[in-house]
Amino acid sequence: MSAETILALQGVRRVFDGGRVVALQGVDLAIQAGDFVALVGPSGCGKSTLLHLLGALDEPDAGEVRFGGAKLVGTAVRSRCRARNIGFVFQSFHLLPTLTALENVQIPMFEMPWSSGERQCRAESLLREVGLEARLHHRPSELSGGERQRVAAARSLANQPQVILADEPTGNLDSASAARVLDLLASFHRERGLTLVVATHDPDVAGRASRRITMRDGRILTDTPSLP
Amino acid sequence: MTLGLLIWKNLWRRRTRSLLTVAGVAVGVASGVAMAGIAKGYEQSLARVYAARGADLIITRLxxxxxxxxxxxxxxxxxxxxxxxxxxxxxxxxxxxxxxxxxxxxxxxxxxxxxxxxxxxxxxxxxxxxxxxxxxxxxxxxxxxxxxxxxxxxxxxxxxxxxxxxxxxxxxxxxxxxxxxxxxxxxxxxxxxxxxxxxxxxxxxxxxxxxxxxxxxxxxxxxxxxGLKAFQAEEIAQNSIGLQAAKAMCLAATSIALLIGALGMMNTLLMSVFERTSEIGLLMAVGWRRRRVVAMILLESVILSLAGAAGGVLTGIIGVRIMQTMGFMQGRIAGEFSLGLIGTAFAVAALLGMLGGIYPAARAASMSPSAALRSE
Known part of the structure; x- marks a missing residue:
């Protein structure tokens, strides 16, 4: 493992349904800080499972997951790691429907030692950064798909993470909105130096990544730098 | 935004169900407050009989x-x-x-x-x-x-x-x-x-x-x-067989009503947890500790209970006052509602809320964030 490795999987196996469904088998992977990685492959190949394990949302049945060299073992350790180091963007946005955009962005901040005023101020600034300063007090049902995903992108930055994990972030968007969200994520990577891992079917997304990992049947098939 | 606001929005989102749960608790609390108040009124009225007469001892045959x-x-x-x-x-x-x-x-x-x-x-x-x-x-x-x-x-x-x-x-x-x-x-x-x-x-x-x-x-x-026994005036009130029967009935009826209220509460919160599985998964995905999730669900439960207690106390007191003016009960019942009784009603309701919320909260906290997110 190199000194710059921020996320690492070693011999990771993950099964579901009492072992009848093998989602990942013996996966080894190291992601360096500042990488922009695209995980590609057909549906059911294990991209999302891999992303959930990288994001400490799940635990492997065998093998180990490390963040910054530290093993992610135990609920509390994984929870703390997610709160402080990892931001998520999901295909279906996962915004809380009763909360406004401003309130949704503040949700992760409850785990940080910030006052209510600081949380609000920071959320406003993030929403401004993603171009939603006019939508602060709108609820998800009052926003377009692209706007919702931009709220989710702002939320992923709430606690100043080192890594953003995005699971099909453009999967539910029209092409114009998808391009805007992709630009946004790419800008997080470029301007903030964040590590970005994106599970996607979208060739445009994969084309913007600096590294492409292709998966099939729960294994990594190829792991190559993207063509410039 | 505060946790309190998030809890309020969670409850207000399904307002009909929340209000029905509050009403269920309120019925239990109201019946308890009314019956306990009437029993206390009975006791005090009985004690006042002897105090007013200037009788220090009451002798009767038991x-x-x-x-x-x-x-x-x-x-x-x-x-x-x-x-x-x-x-x-x-x-x-x-x-x-x-x-x-x-x-x-x-x-x-x-x-x-x-x-x-x-x-x-x-x-x-x-x-x-x-x-x-x-x-x-x-x-x-x-x-x-x-x-x-x-x-x-x-x-x-x-x-x-x-x-x-x-x-x-x-x-x-x-x-x-x-x-x-x-x-x-x-x-x-x-x-x-x-x-x-x-x-x-x-x-x-x-x-x-x-x-x-x-x-x-x-x-x-x-x-x-x-065969004769001498009581002090306040003792005869407390030992009144009618009062003891009234208190026992009060306790039994209130316990049943509160049990129903607690089950209603548990049902409401369980449904709420099931419906919000992916939202709870999201909260954990963004790093919320399990104890914060537990606190959120328990607070929702306690708030519903306390709202029920407030409604129940008011309904109980007003109900007894109305009954006191009704022809067939006029002069037969008198409610005495002390701060102690009202405080007890709120404390019991809060406890009820905690009990009703424990299982749904534990269930929410035991979810794997990954599985919860996939549930949508």
């Missing part, structure tokens, strides 16, 4: 073991007890429930020994006390009883086929007395065919008597007159 003060004893015991040291005065009493006027429901009828100290506290609103030894067939009505029977001074009241003249209408600070009727003791004994018998003896003690002497006097009475 059935063995059951402690039910129903049996009569010889009125002649009064003079024996009056002769004991420390006793200033005694007054024989008959206390019975009877139909006054044929169509009326039974009312409390008391017979007081003519010329005894009991008559001194009687405040007449109309008429006058004329119960001399030769004054037969007169009855005094408590103010509520007079209203219920629609009688005034000079009217005739029938009791056990005997026509009695209303000689006065009295007012007392005790609900019992206001709803009761009063006769000279010999007259009531004659109506009941129970001459020379009483079922209570009210004793006024000498002002200088000490607590120790009172205890000794009680022991003397109980030792010398087999």
């Amino acid at each position: 059935s063995n073991h059951k402690r039910v003060p129903t049996t009569y004893f010889e009125q002649a015991r009064a003079s024996d007890i009056a002769a004991l040291p420390g006793v200033q005065a005694v007054a024989g009493v008959v206390w019975v429930m009877l139909n006054v006027e044929e169509e009326s429901i039974p009312v409390l009828v008391e017979g007081w020994e003519p010329g005894s100290f009991l008559w001194d506290h009687l405040k007449l609103r109309a008429g006058s006390v004329t119960n001399g030894p030769g004054d037969a067939d007169c009855i005094y009505l408590g103010v509520m009883c007079a209203e219920m029977l629609k009688k005034k001074v000079g009217d005739t009241v029938r009791m056990e086929s005997r026509a009695l003249r209303v000689a006065g209408i009295f007012e007392s600070n005790s609900m019992f007395e206001n709803g009761s009727t009063l006769l000279p003791l010999p007259l009531l004994q004659s109506i009941l065919g129970n001459e020379g018998k009483i079922n209570f003896l009210n004793v006024r003690l000498a002002p200088e008597i000490t607590a120790g002497q009172v205890d000794k006097l009680r022991q003397t009475i109980q030792g010398r007159f087999r």
Whole structure:
């Protein structure tokens, strides 16, 4: 493992349904800080499972997951790691429907030692950064798909993470909105130096990544730098 | 944004269900508050009866073991007890429930020994006390009883086929007395065919008597007159079989109502947790610790309970006040709602909320964030 490795999987196996469904088998992977990685492959190949394990949302049945060299073992350790180091963007946005955009962005901040005023101020600034300063007090049902995903992108930055994990972030968007969200994520990577891992079917997304990992049947098939 | 605002929005989102849950808890709390308040009112009213009369000890005959003060004893015991040291005065009493006027429901009828100290506290609103030894067939009505029977001074009241003249209408600070009727003791004994018998003896003690002497006097009475027991005024209220039965019924009915409320609460929160599986998954995905998720669900539960408690306390108090004005209950119930009772209602409701919320909260906290997110 190199000194710059921020996320690492070693011999990771993950099964579901009492072992009848093998989602990942013996996966080894190291992601360096500042990488922009695209995980590609057909549906059911294990991209999302891999992303959930990288994001400490799940635990492997065998093998180990490390963040910054530290093993992610135990609920509390994984929870703390997610709160402080990892931001998520999901295909279906996962915004809380009763909360406004401003309130949704503040949700992760409850785990940080910030006052209510600081949380609000920071959320406003993030929403401004993603171009939603006019939508602060709108609820998800009052926003377009692209706007919702931009709220989710702002939320992923709430606690100043080192890594953003995005699971099909453009999967539910029209092409114009998808391009805007992709630009946004790419800008997080470029301007903030964040590590970005994106599970996607979208060739445009994969084309913007600096590294492409292709998966099939729960294994990594190829792991190559993207063509410039 | 605060956690409180998030909780409020969670509850308000399914407002009909939240309000129905609050209503379920409120019904339980209201029934408990109303019944406990009525039981307390009964106890205090009973205690006030003796306080107003200036009776320090009440002597009655208890059935063995059951402690039910129903049996009569010889009125002649009064003079024996009056002769004991420390006793200033005694007054024989008959206390019975009877139909006054044929169509009326039974009312409390008391017979007081003519010329005894009991008559001194009687405040007449109309008429006058004329119960001399030769004054037969007169009855005094408590103010509520007079209203219920629609009688005034000079009217005739029938009791056990005997026509009695209303000689006065009295007012007392005790609900019992206001709803009761009063006769000279010999007259009531004659109506009941129970001459020379009483079922209570009210004793006024000498002002200088000490607590120790009172205890000794009680022991003397109980030792010398087999079967008789001497209570202090407040004890007879607390030992009232009616009060104990009322308290037991109150506890049983309230427990059932609260249990139903708790189950309703658990059901509401469980449904809420099921419906919000992916949202709870999101909260954990962004790093919320399990204990914060547990706190959120438990607080939702406690807030619903406390809202139910507030509604229940108000409904209980207002309900009893309304019942007090209704014809058939007028003068028969009096609610006493202390801060202690209200505080207890809120504490029980909060506990109920915690209990009802534990399982849904534990269930929410035990979810894997990955599985919860996939559930959408």
